[in-house]
Amino acid sequence: MKLKDNIASMEAYAPGKSVPGAVKLSSNENPLGPSPAAIQAASDVLNGIHRYPDGAATALKSALSKQWDLPEEHFLVANGSDEVFALLAAAWISPGENAVSCRETFSQYRYAVHLFNAQMREVSLTHGHFDLEAIGKQIDENTRIVFLCNPNNPTGTYKNHKEIERFLTGLPSHLFVVLDEAYAEFAQAPDFPDSQSLLKQFPNLIVTRTFSKLYGLAGLRVGYAVGDPQIIQGAARAAMPFNVNNLAQAAALAALTDEAHRKATLELVECEREYMTRELEKRRLCPLPSQANFVCFSLKQPVANLWSQIADRGIVLRDLASFGLPEMARYTYGTRNDNNRLLSILDELLGLES
Numbered sequence: 001m002k003l004k005d006n007i008a009s010m011e012a013y014a015p016g017k018s019v020p021g022a023v024k025l026s027s028n029e030n031p032l033g034p035s036p037a038a039i040q041a042a043s044d045v046l047n048g049i050h051r052y053p054d055g056a057a058t059a060l061k062s063a064l065s066k067q068w069d070l071p072e073e074h075f076l077v078a079n080g081s082d083e084v085f086a087l088l089a090a091a092w093i094s095p096g097e098n099a100v101s102c103r104e105t106f107s108q109y110r111y112a113v114h115l116f117n118a119q120m121r122e123v124s125l126t127h128g129h130f131d132l133e134a135i136g137k138q139i140d141e142n143t144r145i146v147f148l149c150n151p152n153n154p155t156g157t158y159k160n161h162k163e164i165e166r167f168l169t170g171l172p173s174h175l176f177v178v179l180d181e182a183y184a185e186f187a188q189a190p191d192f193p194d195s196q197s198l199l200k201q202f203p204n205l206i207v208t209r210t211f212s213k214l215y216g217l218a219g220l221r222v223g224y225a226v227g228d229p230q231i232i233q234g235a236a237r238a239a240m241p242f243n244v245n246n247l248a249q250a251a252a253l254a255a256l257t258d259e260a261h262r263k264a265t266l267e268l269v270e271c272e273r274e275y276m277t278r279e280l281e282k283r284r285l286c287p288l289p290s291q292a293n294f295v296c297f298s299l300k301q302p303v304a305n306l307w308s309q310i311a312d313r314g315i316v317l318r319d320l321a322s323f324g325l326p327e328m329a330r331y332t333y334g335t336r337n338d339n340n341r342l343l344s345i346l347d348e349l350l351g352l353e354s
């Protein structure tokens with residue numbers, strides 16, 4: 001028996017860690033928890049879990065269709081956007097073909113491409129930002145997918161509407177672009193891309209979103225892609241039957257309508273983002289400008305040196321060594337208490353006077 005080479009060489013996913021007794025702020029989850037409406041909706045369907053779910057996620061797709069003002073065949077709902085990437089790669093990229101992205105970004109693009117034994121071409125970020133020009137230079141006749149993460153995980157930086165529009169203009173028709181907007185709801189910059197209008201302009205654009213962040217449903221696994229029906233329906237053919245379970249569908253549908261939870265989450269992130277940027281800057285820890293629900297900053301030494309001591313003092317942050325950024329940490333904004341706790345831990349461990 002021989003394990004396939006592409007599988008043998010794949011690195012295992014490095015998740016944000018949990019430490020008993022410490023606050024987990026290492027996976028960009030919602031510190032306010034799930035939407036109460038989503039909890040209620042999931043509880044309401046518990047009695048029906050002896051039945052298979054609706055394999056077409058009809059109600060959820062219909063709600064998304066209204067939200068985006070696009071027909072339902074433009075939507076692919078899956079077991080997290082992680083599965084969306086894998087389905088897109090399963091359907092649209094073959095051995096001998098390639099995809100292009102950045103190195104210091106979400107690892108699941110690489111995973112999806114390697115899973116189907118295709119080549120992943122990765123360029124470096126430039127000053128913490130996606131380098132669209134360098135990505136463009138990697139595209140050739142065998143390129144099938146370009147993955148852009150906006151705002152980028154782990155840096156929180158973004159490309160604006162004009163930059164994305166310029167990149168999409170004039171791309172060859174043998175590929176499509178996946179614009180991963182897992183954190184887009186948190187962006188406040190006025191020039192942040194309006195992906196709804198870009199979708200109407202560019203048939204080779206697929207936008208992905210998740211219920212794991214703003215909606216607080218990471219544990220239920222729901223994400224989706226929206227875009228050209230031919231690309232979307234091709235990917236849907238690769239899906240396992242019933243890939244999104246009953247509880248997940250019901251909770252996601254309810255979360256979409258829970259305006260109070262959405263507003264509270266956005267208010268927390270916007271307020272804490274401003275606070276933490278200021279506080280980390282005061283401490284000269286070089287926070288990158290973030291449009292997401294997390295901040296990336298420098299500990300000026302390998303994060304591995306300090307990670308356990310920080311966790312022992314009650315806060316779990318993310319060491320970015322697996323992203324190729326060993327001196328950078330990524331921290332999901334928590335409550336003001338959590339954030340002040342992190343700051344005082346840093347002051348103590350780094351000997352800082354704020």
Ligand SMILES: Cc1ncc(COP(=O)(O)O)c(C=O)c1O
Pocket residue numbers: 027028079080081082083106149152153180182183209210211212218221222223
């Ligand atoms: C940029 C990005 N995209 C997608 C995901 C995965 O989302 P999901 O939970 O829907 O699989 C994450 C999760 O951390 C992420 O950071």
